[in-house]
Amino acid sequence: MNSRPTSNPSYTHRIKTGCGWLYVTVCNGNYKEVFFKLGKTGGCPASFLQALAMTFSMAWRAGVSLDSMVKNLQSIGCPNPMWSDGVQVLSCVDGIAYVLKSYCKKEE
Numbered sequence: 001m002n003s004r005p006t007s008n009p010s011y012t013h014r015i016k017t018g019c020g021w022l023y024v025t026v027c028n029g030n031y032k033e034v035f036f037k038l039g040k041t042g043g044c045p046a047s048f049l050q051a052l053a054m055t056f057s058m059a060w061r062a063g064v065s066l067d068s069m070v071k072n073l074q075s076i077g078c079p080n081p082m083w084s085d086g087v088q089v090l091s092c093v094d095g096i097a098y099v100l101k102s103y104c105k106k107e108e
Contacts, residue, residue, distance in 0.1 A: 004031050011106075013099045017092045018080025019045055024099040026066075028107070033057040036096055049092065067104050073097035 008027040015022050021039035034056045036049040056069060078091035089095040 004033075005029065008033070011103060013102070015087075015089060015095045015099055016082050016084035017089050017095045018078060018082045019092055022049075022092055022095050024096055026100065026103050032060045034060070034100075036092075038092070045092065052093075052096075066100050070097045070101045070104065074101070 008029040008031055010025050010027040010029075012023055012025040015024070017038075019038055019040070023035075023037045023039070025035040025037075027033045027035075034053050036053045038046050038049060040046070056066075059069065060066060073093050074097040076091050076093045076097075081088055081090045083089070084095070087098060089098065
């Protein structure tokens with residue numbers, strides 16, 4: 001595994017979810033990693049998103065494509081769907097899938 005560099009180019013997108021603002025950051029330089037952060041700090045949702053981002057990052061560095069990870073997250077819902085810029089976001093996970101899918105299309 002490559003050691004983490006001091007700096008890494010990134011793309012960050014903010015999307016509204018039923019849990020608040022979700023920030024998705026994709027770093028696609030020599031070291032591939034993602035970060036998911038709710039606008040609110042702490043709590044169970046924040047720790048879940050941190051663990052999910054770490055898992056995504058490890059899988060991406062191991063050769064799993066972001067596109068295949070997105071396909072497994074799309075349309076997962078929760079009790080608090082939200083509209084964000086004309087897109088219905090069914091859950092935080094669905095919001096992550098939407099942002100990563102948009103990122104993948106942008107990189108094509």
